[in-house]
Amino acid sequence: MEEEIRRLRMPLSAEDALSLRAGDMVLLDGEITITAGLPTHHRIIEVAEGRREAPRDLHGGGLFHLGSYSRETAEGGFEVLYMNPTTSTRFNGLMPGLIRHFGLRAVGGKGGLDAGCVEAMREVGCVYLSFVGGGAPLLSDAIRAVVSVDWNDLVSHYRLVTLRVEALGPVTVGIDAHGNSLYGSLSETAAARMPRIMDDLARARAQDGAEEVT
Amino acid sequence: MPITYDMMKRATAQLYEWSLRKVPDDTLEALRRARETETNEVARRTLGILLRSAEMAETQDRLVCSDSGVPNFVIGIGTGVRLEGDIKRAVSDGFDELVATTNPPLLKHVTNPLTNERSYRGKEMPLVTWDLIDGAEHVDITCQPKALGSGRWAAMEIFTFPTLEQIERYVMDCVLKAGSQHCPPVNIGVGIGGTFDYCAKLAARATLRPYGTTNPEPILAAMEERLLKAVNATGFGPMGTGGDTTALGVHVEYAAGHGFTPVAVAFNCWINRRTRARLYGDGRLERVE
Numbered sequence: 001m002e003e004e005i006r007r008l009r010m011p012l013s014a015e016d017a018l019s020l021r022a023g024d025m026v027l028l029d030g031e032i033t034i035t036a037g038l039p040t041h042h043r044i045i046e047v048a049e050g051r052r053e054a055p056r057d058l059h060g061g062g063l064f065h066l067g068s069y070s071r072e073t074a075e076g077g078f079e080v081l082y083m084n085p086t087t088s089t090r091f092n093g094l095m096p097g098l099i100r101h102f103g104l105r106a107v108g109g110k111g112g113l114d115a116g117c118v119e120a121m122r123e124v125g126c127v128y129l130s131f132v133g134g135g136a137p138l139l140s141d142a143i144r145a146v147v148s149v150d151w152n153d154l155v156s157h158y159r160l161v162t163l164r165v166e167a168l169g170p171v172t173v174g175i176d177a178h179g180n181s182l183y184g185s186l187s188e189t190a191a192a193r194m195p196r197i198m199d200d201l202a203r204a205r206a207q208d209g210a211e212e213v214t
Numbered sequence: 215m216p217i218t219y220d221m222m223k224r225a226t227a228q229l230y231e232w233s234l235r236k237v238p239d240d241t242l243e244a245l246r247r248a249r250e251t252e253t254n255e256v257a258r259r260t261l262g263i264l265l266r267s268a269e270m271a272e273t274q275d276r277l278v279c280s281d282s283g284v285p286n287f288v289i290g291i292g293t294g295v296r297l298e299g300d301i302k303r304a305v306s307d308g309f310d311e312l313v314a315t316t317n318p319p320l321l322k323h324v325t326n327p328l329t330n331e332r333s334y335r336g337k338e339m340p341l342v343t344w345d346l347i348d349g350a351e352h353v354d355i356t357c358q359p360k361a362l363g364s365g366r367w368a369a370m371e372i373f374t375f376p377t378l379e380q381i382e383r384y385v386m387d388c389v390l391k392a393g394s395q396h397c398p399p400v401n402i403g404v405g406i407g408g409t410f411d412y413c414a415k416l417a418a419r420a421t422l423r424p425y426g427t428t429n430p431e432p433i434l435a436a437m438e439e440r441l442l443k444a445v446n447a448t449g450f451g452p453m454g455t456g457g458d459t460t461a462l463g464v465h466v467e468y469a470a471g472h473g474f475t476p477v478a479v480a481f482n483c484w485i486n487r488r489t490r491a492r493l494y495g496d497g498r499l500e501r502v503e
């Protein structure tokens with residue numbers, strides 16, 4: 001029924017990142033790193049500033065705002081039972097620094113990022129991918145292997161987890177590497193439509209007999 | 215026969231469990247209808263993904279969302295009911311039991327607002343609104359776990375003698391502010407009147423109304439319809455990546471008040487978590503939704 005969806009290898013190549021346009025839908029294969037934690041972001045910043053040892057190399061990778069439930073297995077490894085995106089905008093202030101320092105090719109989660117992040121992403125050649133919230137069954141089924149679980153002194157969804165995934169998604173390119181943001185443009189469009197929307201409401205109120213048009 | 219501590223504990227745990235695994239039928243129906251009328255291609259596909267996720271959760275007995283939220287209940291006690299034991303404690307013990315036994319385990323979302331520490335327990339958890347139902351022989355329990363998309367974007371302002379225009383503009387301002395961030399298409403609840411705390415409850419109660427229901431007050435029925443059109447004209451769309459489906463319903467509730475009129479706006483994300491059941495003295499737990 002649905003047309004073929006483009007599949008992308010993670011971490012993204014510079015060319016692949018640049019080839020994407022806001023509004024594209026894609027599936028992801030390969031390695032991704034995820035966390036939903038603010039304290040985790042603070043630790044990553046400490047890594048960037050050389051104040052903390054990096055548990056793994058994030059350069060050129062994909063770092064997504066996804067929370068997951070991970071637990072130790074009998075063999076001493078980790079398993080991830082489920083995962084799902086969280087709201088990215090609460091990391092707005094921290095992301096430009098991280099995107100630039102690590103040259104991230106892909107970030108994501110849900111709800112988008114602000115103009116400061118869009119600018120950093122354009123400079124570096126990075127895209128924002130929108131995962132569906134409430135998509136835990138679908139997204140979790142794409143997990144093929146747990147590569148690492150770091151900082152597991154933190155609550156599960158805050159840990160830094162690297163996974164190998166197959167056909168993760170579909171995800172929507174919410175912000176591309178050329179400065180186009182669906183979130184920015186949709187907000188602007190909605191704000192621009194407001195006068196007309198309010199006029200329509202006034203007309204409807206008059207029709208409903210709720211209020212005189214003044 | 216009395217409704218006991220044990221019955222209450224089991225019932226509240228069970229309702230929480232259900233609410234995490236099932237998107238309510240009215241919501242699935244509204245999502246399907248939206249997919250048929252949606253004109254934006256990405257939005258149509260996104261709605262399809264949401265429906266698939268809901269179906270997988272239901273048929274495979276899995277969590278729809280990893281954010282299981284914090285426990286939030288509305289409990290109406292029939293005045294014909296006899297209670298036995300610590301009914302309030304039963305609700306918090308019920309949540310403890312759920313946390314200890316549910317599979318897969320839940321993430322820790324209960325947050326101490328003073329330290330931002332997260333765990334499964336916290337002051338005044340679960341959050342419960344108690345109510346009475348005249349003449350009823352049962353306890354009516356609604357479980358609506360609260361997460362970011364069903365809590366973070368709520369807002370309230372207090373007006374003096376507002377016009378309908380002012381009220382509607384305020385709702386639209388809240389919609390613009392939430393934008394793409396609350397996992398649309400959302401259920402919007404609006405409370406008008408009462409007092410500060412009462413108005414917030416009205417908005418929260420409005421988000422519990424199933425899609426397709428309208429307020430019996432004609433002024434509000436018309437407002438609900440107008441506002442739904444207005445919200446969907448903004449264009450944020452499913453998951454906020456564009457489209458005609460930003461809300462599946464706007465529900466307004468009101469209470470008389472003084473001339474100062476609070477207006478509260480609350481949102482429930484697309485999964486519209488909400489489970490309701492009636493608990494009877496013979497131990498029957500009758501699931502309503």
Ligand code: SF4
Nearest residue numbers: 133134279363397483
């Ligand atoms: S807003 Fe709702 S669907 Fe979205 S991630 Fe939060 S709980 Fe899940």
